Amino acid sequence: MLNLTKQSEGHKQKLSVSDDEVARLRAEVEGLRQAAETTLSKQAVIKLEEQNTKLQDKLLRKEAEFVELDLKHQENEKLIGQLRLDLSQRKEQIVEKFIEIPVESEAAKLELAYYKSEAKELTQTINRVKNEHRTELAACETKYQETIAGMQSEISDARGQYTKFSAMLKSRDEKEEEANNRHKTVVDGLEKQLKQKKSELTKLRQDMVDKVVELEQRRDTDLENLQLSLTQNMADAAKENKRLKERLGEVQPQLDELRADYLHMRELCVQLQQLNKSETISVAKQLNNAISQVNEHNKDLVRKYRKEVALRKKYHNELVELKGNIRVFCRVRPVIKEDGISPHTVLTADVDDEDVLVVENSKGRTQQFDVDKLFLPEMSQEKVFDEVKALVTSCVDGYHVCIFAYGQTGSGKTYTMEGPSSDPGINQRALALLFEQAADRSTDWSFDIKVSVLEIYNETVRDLLSSDPSDKLDIKLNQDGNLHVPGLSWVQVKNVNEVNQTFELGHQNRATASTNMNEYSSRSHALLCVEVTGLNRTTGAKTLGKLHLVDLAGSERVSKSGADGARLKEAQSINKSLSALGDVIAALRSRQNFVPYRNSKLTYLLQESLGGDSKVLMIVQVAPVERHVNETLCSLNFAQRVRSVELGAAGRKLESAEVTALKGRLAHYENSSPLSTPTKQTTPYGTPARRK
Numbered sequence: 001m002l003n004l005t006k007q008s009e010g011h012k013q014k015l016s017v018s019d020d021e022v023a024r025l026r027a028e029v030e031g032l033r034q035a036a037e038t039t040l041s042k043q044a045v046i047k048l049e050e051q052n053t054k055l056q057d058k059l060l061r062k063e064a065e066f067v068e069l070d071l072k073h074q075e076n077e078k079l080i081g082q083l084r085l086d087l088s089q090r091k092e093q094i095v096e097k098f099i100e101i102p103v104e105s106e107a108a109k110l111e112l113a114y115y116k117s118e119a120k121e122l123t124q125t126i127n128r129v130k131n132e133h134r135t136e137l138a139a140c141e142t143k144y145q146e147t148i149a150g151m152q153s154e155i156s157d158a159r160g161q162y163t164k165f166s167a168m169l170k171s172r173d174e175k176e177e178e179a180n181n182r183h184k185t186v187v188d189g190l191e192k193q194l195k196q197k198k199s200e201l202t203k204l205r206q207d208m209v210d211k212v213v214e215l216e217q218r219r220d221t222d223l224e225n226l227q228l229s230l231t232q233n234m235a236d237a238a239k240e241n242k243r244l245k246e247r248l249g250e251v252q253p254q255l256d257e258l259r260a261d262y263l264h265m266r267e268l269c270v271q272l273q274q275l276n277k278s279e280t281i282s283v284a285k286q287l288n289n290a291i292s293q294v295n296e297h298n299k300d301l302v303r304k305y306r307k308e309v310a311l312r313k314k315y316h317n318e319l320v321e322l323k324g325n326i327r328v329f330c331r332v333r334p335v336i337k338e339d340g341i342s343p344h345t346v347l348t349a350d351v352d353d354e355d356v357l358v359v360e361n362s363k364g365r366t367q368q369f370d371v372d373k374l375f376l377p378e379m380s381q382e383k384v385f386d387e388v389k390a391l392v393t394s395c396v397d398g399y400h401v402c403i404f405a406y407g408q409t410g411s412g413k414t415y416t417m418e419g420p421s422s423d424p425g426i427n428q429r430a431l432a433l434l435f436e437q438a439a440d441r442s443t444d445w446s447f448d449i450k451v452s453v454l455e456i457y458n459e460t461v462r463d464l465l466s467s468d469p470s471d472k473l474d475i476k477l478n479q480d481g482n483l484h485v486p487g488l489s490w491v492q493v494k495n496v497n498e499v500n501q502t503f504e505l506g507h508q509n510r511a512t513a514s515t516n517m518n519e520y521s522s523r524s525h526a527l528l529c530v531e532v533t534g535l536n537r538t539t540g541a542k543t544l545g546k547l548h549l550v551d552l553a554g555s556e557r558v559s560k561s562g563a564d565g566a567r568l569k570e571a572q573s574i575n576k577s578l579s580a581l582g583d584v585i586a587a588l589r590s591r592q593n594f595v596p597y598r599n600s601k602l603t604y605l606l607q608e609s610l611g612g613d614s615k616v617l618m619i620v621q622v623a624p625v626e627r628h629v630n631e632t633l634c635s636l637n638f639a640q641r642v643r644s645v646e647l648g649a650a651g652r653k654l655e656s657a658e659v660t661a662l663k664g665r666l667a668h669y670e671n672s673s674p675l676s677t678p679t680k681q682t683t684p685y686g687t688p689a690r691r692k
């Protein structure tokens, strides 16, 4: 019993200590909360408050547990008090009984035993209760200790967080302070600037005020002046107005009259317009009809004109064929770099006739030249040769043909006759055509084609295929009255390759004879002579065709070339041969009995081809630019004269086998005659007597 009391007292003490501790913890938590409230950021405070609420909940739970324990303790106390009371009553009863022991000793003994057993039972109960109480207390204490430990660790966590937050806050404060300081410096600077600007502004404001005052003063003065002049002007205007009103009063009746006239006129106009409209429409209709009729008629006329032109050309060609006229082609070379940059060109073809060349002369007037064929700059070598083909072919049939290029230096003569190796001219194409023609007729005929190349420079004839081209050659007449050049080399050619080799040799010899090939070639006439001999295998008939292809020297006038010394001599001899050519042509044109062929080496050499029964083609070359217009006009005028020459119909050189045999015998007789003189020539230039 005593023990039980002691234990209960111990518990009580323990419980009272726990209350203190709880109170202290509460105070500490409250302190922390307050400290946190004042120092921590709101977020931290909220967190701490949440923790605090949790802790308070825990505390409340602990308090409830304590209250429960307290109640149990009070019950135990009550039980213990009850037991104590019982015990003391029993003690008294026992004492009374002890008094009555003697009497009731036996009963008392029994009762004592009973009470002893009861006391034992009670002691056991008390022990059990004590044990239970102790166990519960121990569990409570353990729980309490655990709770306290948990709370303490939470509190220490909170403290740690608090310290961390404090440190953070401190560093933030420091940073804030630093930033504040920086801001302060900036703000100070800005304030300083502001102050300065303010003072400047004040000064400016003052200046402005001064200016405004000055302007206002000036404005006032100006206004006063203006007002004065305005008043003056108004007075003047009033005067003028008055005067005008008076004048208006005077002219008003005239004005009314005019207005009435105007209205009347307008009415008339409207009436006229209406009249006109219908008239105009019908007139326009008539006009349109008339115009379309005229257009139709014009178209018809143009059609007819074109047809006429074509017909005229056809007839002209036939006439040329019959009369044996010298045909004239004209070729305009393209603009070349020597003409300068974008030169003015003066040559065009007529819109209605492509073979009429229109020349704009130096005075801006135009002149027209009719030619048999006009080649404009864009026309190719092939196109030119297409027009020449027929002439070349007729050489195979036994005709004498002469094609010569005429024109001033640089007008394209050599280009047309020789041409560059990549795009050859008439010479090479003509020989190629002759080979083709010979091959085409090879079943009945066999042909021999031989060529000679010579030049005439300063009235001297040179053989360009000779081993010594500096040798001067003569032109002679043989007994038949035919021309021949003693000593002139003739080379038999069988194909274009051999022709090219021969031309190459001719070029080399020409270049050797000159220091400046270009200048030299423009001052000499170059001749390519081709003889085509045909033999009919069946009939034994023979043909002899001759083809002269001539690239003349530049035709420019001596006065223009301004030459002297050797150049003058050259120019004079060119002039001589070309004017001799002109004279020959003039004599042929006027059908004179005597034609002065022998006046120059050129005309003498071409005698057979220029007159009589030959086919002659002159290609007049012209430069398209204004700079050369006078030379162009000279060349074209000469060409016109040439064109009007009538040579008579061309004749074919064909002889029968009998005549050939007779001639053979005659030749044999002549050669074996002691009177005959042997000549140096390898082959005769002249042909045997021609018979038609």
Ligand SMILES: Nc1ncnc2c1ncn2[C@@H]1O[C@H](COP(=O)(O)OP(=O)(O)OP(=O)(O)O)[C@@H](O)[C@H]1O
Pocket: 332, 333, 334, 336, 377, 407, 408, 409, 410, 411, 412, 413, 414, 415, 416, 518, 521, 522, 523, 553, 554, 621
């Ligand atoms: N149809 C053409 N197409 C292209 N170039 C041309 C043509 N005609 C002439 N030329 C060029 O014009 C220049 C003069 O031509 P070319 O030498 O043939 O004249 P030319 O009358 O023979 O002169 P020269 O009297 O000095 O011999 C050359 O550079 C030639 O290549």
